[in-house]
Amino acid sequence: MQVEGDAGWRVVSARVGLGQQIRDIWKYREFLVLSVRTQLNVKYKNSALGFLWSMLNPALYLVVFYVVFQLILENGIPSFPIFLLSGLLIWNLFSAGIAGATGSIVGGGAIVKKVSFPREILPLSAVGAGLVHFFLQSVVLVLALVLFRYSVGWEYLPLIPPALLALVLLAGALGLFLSAVNVRLRDTEHMVELALLAWFWMTPIVYPFMLIAERGGFVAQLYKLNPLVWIVIAFQRAIYNQPQPKSAAGAGTDLIKILPVDADFWYYAWHVGVVGAIAAALFLAGLAYFGRVEGNFSEEL
Amino acid sequence: MAASILVQNVSRHFRLYHERQSTLKERLLQFRRTPYDDFWALRNIVLEIEKGSTIGLIGANGSGKSTLLKLIAGILRPSEGEVRVRGRIAALLELGAGFQSELTGRENIFLNGSLLGMSQRELARRFDEIVAFAELEEFIDTQVRFYSSGMYVRLGFAIAVNVEPDILLIDEVLAVGDEAFQRKCLERIRAFQREGRTMVLVTHAVEQVRQICDAAAVLDRGELVAHGPPGEAIRSYREHLLEHAREREALEPAEATDDRLAFLTDQERRATKDITITDCRIEYRSGSARGYVLPDGAIEVHVAFDSKLATDDVNFGIAINDVEGRLAFGTNMRLLGQRVQLQPGPGGAVFQLPRVALLDGTFLVTIGITTYDEGTVYDWAEERLEFEVMNPGGLLGYAHLPIEIQVESVSPTQRAVP
Numbered sequence: 197m198q199v200e201g202d203a204g205w206r207v208v209s210a211r212v213g214l215g216q217q218i219r220d221i222w223k224y225r226e227f228l229v230l231s232v233r234t235q236l237n238v239k240y241k242n243s244a245l246g247f248l249w250s251m252l253n254p255a256l257y258l259v260v261f262y263v264v265f266q267l268i269l270e271n272g273i274p275s276f277p278i279f280l281l282s283g284l285l286i287w288n289l290f291s292a293g294i295a296g297a298t299g300s301i302v303g304g305g306a307i308v309k310k311v312s313f314p315r316e317i318l319p320l321s322a323v324g325a326g327l328v329h330f331f332l333q334s335v336v337l338v339l340a341l342v343l344f345r346y347s348v349g350w351e352y353l354p355l356i357p358p359a360l361l362a363l364v365l366l367a368g369a370l371g372l373f374l375s376a377v378n379v380r381l382r383d384t385e386h387m388v389e390l391a392l393l394a395w396f397w398m399t400p401i402v403y404p405f406m407l408i409a410e411r412g413g414f415v416a417q418l419y420k421l422n423p424l425v426w427i428v429i430a431f432q433r434a435i436y437n438q439p440q441p442k443s444a445a446g447a448g449t450d451l452i453k454i455l456p457v458d459a460d461f462w463y464y465a466w467h468v469g470v471v472g473a474i475a476a477a478l479f480l481a482g483l484a485y486f487g488r489v490e491g492n493f494s495e496e497l
Numbered sequence: 498m499a500a501s502i503l504v505q506n507v508s509r510h511f512r513l514y515h516e517r518q519s520t521l522k523e524r525l526l527q528f529r530r531t532p533y534d535d536f537w538a539l540r541n542i543v544l545e546i547e548k549g550s551t552i553g554l555i556g557a558n559g560s561g562k563s564t565l566l567k568l569i570a571g572i573l574r575p576s577e578g579e580v581r582v583r584g585r586i587a588a589l590l591e592l593g594a595g596f597q598s599e600l601t602g603r604e605n606i607f608l609n610g611s612l613l614g615m616s617q618r619e620l621a622r623r624f625d626e627i628v629a630f631a632e633l634e635e636f637i638d639t640q641v642r643f644y645s646s647g648m649y650v651r652l653g654f655a656i657a658v659n660v661e662p663d664i665l666l667i668d669e670v671l672a673v674g675d676e677a678f679q680r681k682c683l684e685r686i687r688a689f690q691r692e693g694r695t696m697v698l699v700t701h702a703v704e705q706v707r708q709i710c711d712a713a714a715v716l717d718r719g720e721l722v723a724h725g726p727p728g729e730a731i732r733s734y735r736e737h738l739l740e741h742a743r744e745r746e747a748l749e750p751a752e753a754t755d756d757r758l759a760f761l762t763d764q765e766r767r768a769t770k771d772i773t774i775t776d777c778r779i780e781y782r783s784g785s786a787r788g789y790v791l792p793d794g795a796i797e798v799h800v801a802f803d804s805k806l807a808t809d810d811v812n813f814g815i816a817i818n819d820v821e822g823r824l825a826f827g828t829n830m831r832l833l834g835q836r837v838q839l840q841p842g843p844g845g846a847v848f849q850l851p852r853v854a855l856l857d858g859t860f861l862v863t864i865g866i867t868t869y870d871e872g873t874v875y876d877w878a879e880e881r882l883e884f885e886v887m888n889p890g891g892l893l894g895y896a897h898l899p900i901e902i903q904v905e906s907v908s909p910t911q912r913a914v915p
Contacts, residue, residue, distance in 0.1 A: 205503075206586075208571045209579035227611040234608055238599045310594035312571035312586070313612055491574035494567070495511055 212487045214480065220314040228317050232324035235296075250332040254284060261402050272443035272452055273404065275436070278346055279454070281337045282435040283401035283428045286360070289330035290367050290424065291392045296322030297371025298378050298388045305497040315490055316483065319371040327364060337435070349437035352430075355464050359430045362472035365479045366423060372482035376489050379496050399424045405432070406453035423474060426467040429455055433464055499583075501548035501664060501695040502569055506578035509539040509564055538564045539719045541578075548583075548663075549693040551686075553706035553727065555734050556716035557741065562699045563668060565716065566590070569697060570666050584663025584695070587613055591668075592653030598642035602633055605641055606656055613660050623659050630681075631655035651678060658685050664695045683709075703731050707820050707859050707883075728883050765877045772811065772866050772875035775843070776801040779862065779884050782851070789885040792856050792897040796884060798848040800864055802876070809838045812871060815848045816863040818880065819895070825860060831869055854897040857888040 221228070240246040258277055266276045273279050297319035301308060304318045341348060378384040399422060400408070408419045419425065432455060433439070439455040456463065512533040539561045546552050554562040567573040568580050570588035595612050596605050606627055610620040620627075628637050631651040641649060658665070665686075686709060689696060700706060706713050706727050713730035715723040715737065723733035782795035790796055798815060814829030830837065848864075861880035867873060 205581040205583050206571070207579050207581050208568060208574060210574055210576060212574075224611075224614070226617055227608075230608050230611050230617075234597055234600065234604075237604075238597055241599045307595040307612065310572070310588075310591040311612055312588060313614070494573055 210491065212490075214484055214487065217314065217316065217483055217487050221316050221320070224314050224317055227313065228321055228324065231317060231321040232328060235321065235325040236328055247332060250329050251336050254281060254288065254333050254336055257284060265402055271403070272450070273454065274438065274441045274443070274452075275344075275346065277340060278337075278344075279432065279436045279438075280402060281340065282432045283399070285330055285333050285337060286363060286428060286431050287396060287399060287401055287424070288333065289326045290363055291396070292329060293323035293326030293364075293367040294370050294374065295388060295392060296325060297367070298374040299385050300371075301375045301379050301493060302382065302385075302497065309494045309497055315493060316372060316486055319375040319486075320368055323364060323367045323371050326367065341435070347437065349434050352434035352437070352461060352464065355430045355434050355461070355468060358465075358472060359427045359468045362468055362475045363424075363427050365472065365475035369475060369478035369482040372479070372486045376486045376493075379489070379493055395422075395424065398422055399428055400432075401428060404452065404454035405429045406455065409456070410453060423471040426464075426471050430464045430468050433459075499548045500545045501583050502544070502546040502697070503581040504542050504544040504546075504565070504569070504578075505581065507539060507542045507565075507568060507575045507580060508537060508577040509561075509568060509573065510576040511536045511538050537719050539568070539575075539716075542716075542721050544714060544721060544724065546695060546697065548695055549690075550711045551690055551696040551698065551709055553710040553713040553730070554697060554699045554716065555701070555703065555706060555713055555730065557738060559718075560716040561719040562716045566666055566668055566697060566699050569664075582664065585614060585660065586664045586666060587657045587660040587662035588666040589654065589657050589668065590666070592650045592657070593641075594653070596641050596649065596653070599640060601640055602628075602631075602637040602644070602652055605652070606637075609653070609656050610660065613657065615660050627652075627655045627659045630659065630685075647675060647678070654678075654682060658689075662694065664697070665689060666697050668699045669701065703734070706731060732881070765874075765879055767874045768876050769873060770876060771806050772802055772804040772839070774800060774864060774866065774876045774878050775803050777862075777864055777878055777882055779882050781884075789887040790853055791887055792892075793852050793854060794886075795849075795851045796853055797850065798862055798864065798882065800846040800848070800878075801843065802846065802866060803843050804839050804841055807839065807841050809836060810868050811837060811839050811875070812865075812867045812869045813837075813846050813848075814865040814867065814871070816865075818861045818863065820859050820861065825855065825895075829865070829867075829871070831871070836869070853886065855886045856892055856894055856897045857886055858895065859883055859885045 236247075240249065243249065245252070258280060261280055262276060265271045266273070300318040300322050301315060304315075307313070308315055308318075340346070374384055374388055398419070405425065405428075409416050436454070439457050439459070440451050440453055443450045443452050513536050542565060544565075554565060556562045564573065566588070567590070568575055569582065570586060570590065571580075571582075572588070572590070593609075595609055597608060600608065603624075606624060607617060607620050610627075611617065615623075628634055631648070631654070633648060633652060633655075636644065636648065641652070644652070667686075686696065690709075696709075698705070698710060710727050712725060713723075713727045713734075714721060715730050715734045717737045722737060723730050777798065777800045780797045780799060781790055782797060800813070812830050814827070816827035817825045819825050860883065862882035862884070863880050864878045864882075865871075866875040866877070868875070
């Protein structure tokens with residue numbers, strides 16, 4: 197029996213409180229897990245390679261960016277594949293989660309109209325599916341690290357769990373908000389696609405953080421307002437582990453500035469913490485907004 | 498008895514957009530000019546449903562009964578007021594809603610069950626029962642996209658009723674599936690009633706309400722107009738339909754055949770009202786208590802009428818139908834070779850039925866006053882009355898026939914051991 201089972205009254209009224217929403221989501225946690233699993237299952241059910249596709253996607257990106265940036269543009273970043281993957285995988289989680297979440301309520305119209313369950317599960321499970329993909333794709337990265345006996349920044353590895361959590365909260369917050377908006381404004385899906393494309397290039401994934409940060413001034417300040425920047429460079433610091441390596445291009449002895457040189461663990465931890473706090477606040481705001489408009493979903497679909 | 502559902506001053510408001518503007522371009526071009534009508538689907542509904550009772554929600558199309566069911570289920574939220582519900586709810590609004598066609602029946606049981614609020618452990622425990630109920634043992638590991646629509650629906654029903662709900666909400670889903678499956682659903686519903694679970698049933702089928710429900714609530718244009726025993730509620734429902742029919746007929750006389758009014762029989766529409774039925778009632782005579790009659794008991798049907806005519810061209814008739822609409826018994830004065838002379842003014846007629854040789858069920862009585870050859874209808878009361886026959890046990894079926902069973906053994910030598 198459910199927790200409120202026999203004793204309590206379940207109240208359906210015009211508004212639901214934040215606490216009630218969170219309790220309902222918790223009660224449906226098994227369904228959340230199952231819908232994540234279902235999304236992955238359904239995606240690969242009738243494909244021969246199955247989950248390998250998840251890993252092929254970053255592999256292909258790797259080849260393309262490697263050719264373009266390392267061979268053609270000669271950016272000189274040593275161990276470029278490792279550099280790229282340490283940012284790209286976390287970005288994939290973020291963008292797949294948000295893109296999937298945005299269309300989730302409209303796409304799940306059949307059950308939204310016919311079944312009573314916390315609808316927050318739909319966008320959240322899209323983010324969950326992104327998280328599972330992230331872990332699958334990480335296998336590629338970990339294999340590469342082991343294969344090349346790459347030395348990661350051990351003392352910076354504790355940054356990864358909080359950075360991941362902050363990112364998931366942020367993706368969840370935006371996913372909740374955008375999925376609800378998309379019910380009324382169906383253009384949201386398309387706008388989100390474009391926005392994510394722009395956001396990708398505003399985040400230091402294929403180019404180093406210092407390329408922009410070094411310039412100082414207004415542009416750099418603006419750049420640093422992007423919360424994804426701090427998550428990505430925390431990952432790069434922990435995995436790529438080379439703030440200022442020697443250029444790999446040509447015979448030069450130039451140093452390439454990738455990450456802030458004199459930044460210690462607490463520099464990253466502080467920024468990840470700030471992003472995490474903002475993400476948590478946004479998550480609650482997203483939840484509240486969702487709860488406010490959710491009552492109209494079944495009539496608007 | 499404790500209440501299990503409390504609907505407290507609930508109103509639900511909808512916006513009916515004339516043309517939905519849902520893309521940004523349309524929004525920007527027509528900012529704040531999206532035309533819509535306010536529409537109250539439900540207004541100030543107050544309803545208390547007792548634990549363990551089965552209640553039918555009836556009403557014409559658009560009366561708000563499905564909206565009310567969705568509010569109780571928590572799929573919609575009220576605009577005003579609140580609904581309080583105690584216990585686990587399973588809502589059968591659409592069987593198999595949320596099935597993933599790419600997944601197998603087995604996977605869908607776990608997915609759909611958890612969507613309905615069941616834990617995986619519970620589902621594992623009930624898995625065999627669900628599969629057996631759905632009769633899908635051979636196909637349970639087949640993707641549901643290969644299922645026939647019957648299989649799909651059976652699986653949906655099997656999962657929903659195995660959620661062990663305290664409250665079961667049903668929206669006309671009993672109309673699906675073949676006859677055998679419908680019977681099974683009905684049996685399951687009876688079992689639910691015996692187990693003291695609460696049920697709310699939305700239906701158009703008045704017979705179903707009579708068969709299954711302890712009470713019924715009638716909605717008319719978003720308002721609760723009656724709530725009581727099935728017979729009374731159905732009468733009120735019919736009266737409201739009749740009222741709508743009259744309004745409609747007044748507006749556009751040519752279009753009296755709206756399908757919503759199909760219950761208005763030809764006879765009722767044709768009634769000249771030169772003689773009107775002012776009242777009719779059933780009196781129980783012997784072998785009967787109030788509200789029901791025992792097999793072979795006696796009832797009388799009393800009809801009060803008012804005549805504008807002095808005529809002998811008149812005929813009083815009676816028909817007794819079962820709830821499925823089959824004629825159990827019927828006759829009139831012409832068939833019985835009787836005649837009568839009427840004077841203008843009020844009068845009364847009594848149909849005496851000293852031996853009701855029926856066994857079990859609810860029966861509906863129709864009274865008609867026509868010309869002697871039944872060519873013209875003066876007035877007609879279609880299924881205005883009902884009585885119930887209570888079977889004391891030991892006999893099955895419909896008709897009460899005298900019976901004795903005699904058995905004789907044949908000579909024992911035939912069973913000689915070789």
